[in-house]
Amino acid sequence: MREPAGGRTTGIPTGLLIGGVWRDARSGMTFTVADPATGDAVAEVADARPDDVPDLVEVTATAFPSWSRTPPRLRAELLRAAFDELSARSEEFARLITLEMGKPLAESRAEVRYGAEFLRWYAEEAVRVHGMTRTAPDGAAMHLTLQQPVGPALLVTPWNFPLAMATRKIAPALAAGCTVLLKPAEETPLTALLFAELLHGIGVPPGVVNVVTTSRPGPVVERILADRRIRKLSFTGSTEVGRTLLATAAAGVVRTSMELGGNAPFIVYADADLDAAVEGATTAKLRNGGQSCVAANRFIVERPVAAEFVARLTERLRAQVTGPGSDPATTLGPLVNRAQRDRAVRLVHTAIAEGAEPVLMDEPEPDSGFLRPVVLNHVPHDAHIAHAELFAPVAPIYLVDTEQEALRLANATEAGLVAFVYSTGADTLLRAATALECGMVGLNRGLVSDAAAPFGGTKQSGLGREGGEVGLQEYLETKYVSFPAGSL
Numbered sequence: 001m002r003e004p005a006g007g008r009t010t011g012i013p014t015g016l017l018i019g020g021v022w023r024d025a026r027s028g029m030t031f032t033v034a035d036p037a038t039g040d041a042v043a044e045v046a047d048a049r050p051d052d053v054p055d056l057v058e059v060t061a062t063a064f065p066s067w068s069r070t071p072p073r074l075r076a077e078l079l080r081a082a083f084d085e086l087s088a089r090s091e092e093f094a095r096l097i098t099l100e101m102g103k104p105l106a107e108s109r110a111e112v113r114y115g116a117e118f119l120r121w122y123a124e125e126a127v128r129v130h131g132m133t134r135t136a137p138d139g140a141a142m143h144l145t146l147q148q149p150v151g152p153a154l155l156v157t158p159w160n161f162p163l164a165m166a167t168r169k170i171a172p173a174l175a176a177g178c179t180v181l182l183k184p185a186e187e188t189p190l191t192a193l194l195f196a197e198l199l200h201g202i203g204v205p206p207g208v209v210n211v212v213t214t215s216r217p218g219p220v221v222e223r224i225l226a227d228r229r230i231r232k233l234s235f236t237g238s239t240e241v242g243r244t245l246l247a248t249a250a251a252g253v254v255r256t257s258m259e260l261g262g263n264a265p266f267i268v269y270a271d272a273d274l275d276a277a278v279e280g281a282t283t284a285k286l287r288n289g290g291q292s293c294v295a296a297n298r299f300i301v302e303r304p305v306a307a308e309f310v311a312r313l314t315e316r317l318r319a320q321v322t323g324p325g326s327d328p329a330t331t332l333g334p335l336v337n338r339a340q341r342d343r344a345v346r347l348v349h350t351a352i353a354e355g356a357e358p359v360l361m362d363e364p365e366p367d368s369g370f371l372r373p374v375v376l377n378h379v380p381h382d383a384h385i386a387h388a389e390l391f392a393p394v395a396p397i398y399l400v401d402t403e404q405e406a407l408r409l410a411n412a413t414e415a416g417l418v419a420f421v422y423s424t425g426a427d428t429l430l431r432a433a434t435a436l437e438c439g440m441v442g443l444n445r446g447l448v449s450d451a452a453a454p455f456g457g458t459k460q461s462g463l464g465r466e467g468g469e470v471g472l473q474e475y476l477e478t479k480y481v482s483f484p485a486g487s488l
């Protein structure tokens with residue numbers, strides 16, 4: 001096993017992966033990847049510019065015809081081999097995730113398990129792609145549908161789950177027969193590079209998976225999408241960047257999948273099992289240090305249980321151990337960088353100025369990547385923070401008096417990714433699941449992510465789904481064939 005040694009990476013590829021060959025950027029430029037816990041540099045990675053793009057698109061497009069005709073069973077077996085290899089090297093990947101992203105090792109291990117599941121699931125799905133046949137209603141024709149890979153795909157991923165966001169896209173793309181060009185986030189490219197190397201190691205042919213790293217994603221991605229051979233864009237990241245990319249993709253009418261920002265409500269009704277609600281709230285708030293699109297962003301609590309819920313949640317958050325992710329005692333790592341931490345601190349201060357009551361708040365240390373958990377009670381429903389994706393261990397509590405008020409407040413956002421609801425009433429839960437405007441709902445659960453389930457959002461949280469059977473459809477086109485009834 002290769003391990004990052006002495007705070008520096010050893011043996012991790014740092015170039016552009018172009019047709020199975022690792023290359024420097026044409027300019028020879030690199031950018032620095034830093035450890036969020038210390039701010040120290042851990043690696044220099046190739047920094048692509050638009051003039052690197054033609055070679056990358058060329059190899060991705062050239063590999064497509066043969067990969068799309070590769071028997072599904074063979075594609076499935078490669079994905080299964082990737083699952084086995086990643087699982088066997090799980091500790092190496094977990095340490096690298098912690099090094100470049102900051103999350104505690106236990107969470108990095110969980111990410112490797114979660115990320116690997118997409119490889120296993122789509123290994124199983126690759127041989128289950130089927131169309132349909134039908135007699136036309138008027139009896140004159142037969143209808144046949146074929147499911148064919150959409151074409152070479154650009155995959156753009158965020159920093160918060162450096163491995164799982166990549167496997168969630170690569171696995172269904174490869175299962176469908178698409179070749180891919182992956183652009184990982186500049187904060188966390190190393191995990192994606194190591195994973196691409198793993199794929200080549202287990203026999204994925206050159207050109208099927210290519211990787212471009214850059215500190216200037218805007219111009220590089222624009223240049224990639226300007227090449228009409230790229231027929232698919234799958235993006236996970238902020239709503240703001242997603243909106244820009246939708247406009248860019250529109251020029252070539254490129255198929256898009258968008259997994260964008262969230263603003264998850266976490267509703268606690270007066271009849272909730274508070275033990276379960278506090279447990280779920282802690283998970284939904286603190287997974288990944290709150291830096292998750294499905295993190296609980298607004299705790300909406302019915303007044304009769306608010307005092308007890310807030311007190312118990314505060315105790316759980318106060319007990320968190322902050323420190324470097326590599327320390328086994330740590331339960332809460334640093335935020336990914338100082339800018340994210342400073343943004344969270346500003347949001348908290350604005351909320352307090354608007355009337356929120358700080359229940360738990362340590363004065364943040366200057367020039368540190370860490371933020372201890374914050375609990376804000378009695379947050380005004382129209383506070384600025386109610387419309388911001390926090391991406392930090394900050395828990396704002398909004399008090400409500402009725403079920404209708406809870407649902408109205410939960411839906412009062414342009415985001416529609418996930419919602420969590422705690423109640424012991426089956427009717428209440430089902431009414432909420434029906435009324436909430438979002439793509440996913442956790443009922444008495446604080447975690448919904450699962451490779452076998454359709455993950456995705458409504459409203460401005462995105463388009464399309466990742467995971468499950470439908471995740472494969474994002475990489476397939478339906479072709480309809482018509483012929484006279486009885487002619488074949």
Ligand code: NAD
Pocket residue numbers: 156157158159160165183184185186217218219221222236237238239241242244245258259260261262292293294389417456457461462
């Ligand atoms: P981001 O949008 O800044 O970056 C995401 C990716 O887009 C990175 O690879 C980045 O390099 C690239 N990028 C940035 N600007 C670009 C541009 N102009 N053109 C092309 N590419 C560009 O987001 P982030 O801060 O890295 O990630 C956090 C966001 O991701 C949050 O909003 C979070 O909710 C969202 N997210 C959503 C999901 C989901 O499944 N819905 C999952 C994880 C994260």
